[in-house]
Amino acid sequence: xxxxxxxxxxxxxxxxxxxxxxxxxxxxxxxxxxxxxxxxxxxxxxxxxxxxxxxxxxxxxxxxxxxxxxxxxxxxxxxxxxxxxxxxxxxxxxxxxxxxxxxxxxxxxxxxxxxxxxxxxxxxxxxxxxxxxxxxxxxxxxxxxxxxxxxxxxxxxxxxxxxxxxxxxxxxxxxxxxxxxxxxxxxxxxxxxxxxxxxxxxxxxxxxxxxxxxxxxxxxxxxxxxxxxxxxxxxxxxxxxxxxxxxxxxxxxxxxxxxxxxxxxxxxxxxxxxxxxxxxxxxxxxxxxxxxxxxxxxxxxxxxxxxxxxxxxxxxxxxxxxxxxxxxxxxxxxxxxxxxxxxxxx
Ligand SMILES: [Zn+2]
Numbered sequence: 001x002x003x004x005x006x007x008x009x010x011x012x013x014x015x016x017x018x019x020x021x022x023x024x025x026x027x028x029x030x031x032x033x034x035x036x037x038x039x040x041x042x043x044x045x046x047x048x049x050x051x052x053x054x055x056x057x058x059x060x061x062x063x064x065x066x067x068x069x070x071x072x073x074x075x076x077x078x079x080x081x082x083x084x085x086x087x088x089x090x091x092x093x094x095x096x097x098x099x100x101x102x103x104x105x106x107x108x109x110x111x112x113x114x115x116x117x118x119x120x121x122x123x124x125x126x127x128x129x130x131x132x133x134x135x136x137x138x139x140x141x142x143x144x145x146x147x148x149x150x151x152x153x154x155x156x157x158x159x160x161x162x163x164x165x166x167x168x169x170x171x172x173x174x175x176x177x178x179x180x181x182x183x184x185x186x187x188x189x190x191x192x193x194x195x196x197x198x199x200x201x202x203x204x205x206x207x208x209x210x211x212x213x214x215x216x217x218x219x220x221x222x223x224x225x226x227x228x229x230x231x232x233x234x235x236x237x238x239x240x241x242x243x244x245x246x247x248x249x250x251x252x253x254x255x256x257x258x259x260x261x262x263x264x265x266x267x268x269x270x271x272x273x274x275x276x277x278x279x280x281x282x283x284x285x286x287x288x289x290x291x292x293x294x295x296x297x298x299x300x301x302x303x304x305x306x307x308x309x310x311x312x313x314x315x316x317x318x319x320x321x322x323x324x325x326x327x328x329x330x331x332x333x334x335x336x337x338x339x340x341x342x343x344x345x346x
Pocket of ligand 1: 281282
């Protein structure tokens with residue numbers, strides 16, 4: 001019996017030492033002091049033990065029982081303290097605020113601008129930005145639109161009030177197109193010119209879903225020897241395939257613009273119905289995408305370049321309209337308003 005008590009003591013002191021949680025200790029306690037626990041069972045065997053032996057066994061039993069109880073209590077206390085310390089280290093500072101960094105992105109129109117500029121830079125085009133507030137000569141006169149010519153009615157122009165300046169009325173305007181950049185370049189008399197501009201233009205328009213007083217234009221101009229309509233056709237297809245997909249192709253229709261001769265309207269095969277006719281192309285299978293042509297010989301009059309030796313092409317289109325078609329939204333004003341709900345989609 002003495003051995004048995006020593007064995008229980010040894011075994012359980014070890015288990016208590018290794019206990020990791022209060023649940024472990026509860027299990028140990030039950031195994032020792034529960035109804036059928038090892039310590040609980042021992043006194044039941046006392047009647048079988050000779051009285052002489054009991055004199056030694058009883059105090060040993062009482063001491064062991066007490067020691068095991070104390071050890072369990074001690075370990076219980078230790079585990080509690082350990083968990084308090086752990087909690088203290090893990091404490092939450094509810095007053096702390098976390099800075100959430102939200103990554104923004106470029107505006108849809110700016111993304112498109114970058115895409116188009118990259119596309120033409122790879123063909124050797126350079127960017128050239130001309131003034132938004134422009135002299136009449138660069139916006140109209142040098143572009144074969146003389147003063148009082150009826151073709152001026154093609155544009156609803158916003159003129160600058162020059163009454164406080166030493167400038168005659170009607171000499172300054174917000175440019176109506178990006179075309180003002182190429183007479184400025186041609187005036188310098190250097191060739192070849194392979195330039196582009198993606199920028200804002202302004203017209204006196206009533207704002208609605210399809211019109212705005214401020215809008216973007218992308219325009220290219222090429223001047224040099226042996227520039228022909230074939231170059232114009234190639235560049236048109238190059239642009240359309242890049243922005244609308246491989247299936248896209250262009251079609252030229254005769255169209256009047258004062259600064260080109262011949263002038264063409266460039267249509268794109270409707271990529272939405274594959275030319276069959278849909279709502280977007282008004283059932284025609286094509287939609288107008290750009291205006292272009294060969295630079296009019298009269299434009300050369302204002303430059304040092306000889307139109308017999310040099311020729312040029314120019315075309316421009318409205319990127320805003322292409323974005324509306326590509327992303328299927330039907331109001332141009334989304335591009336000018338800072339509505340995050342709209343902008344975050346792209
Ligand atoms: Zn269509």
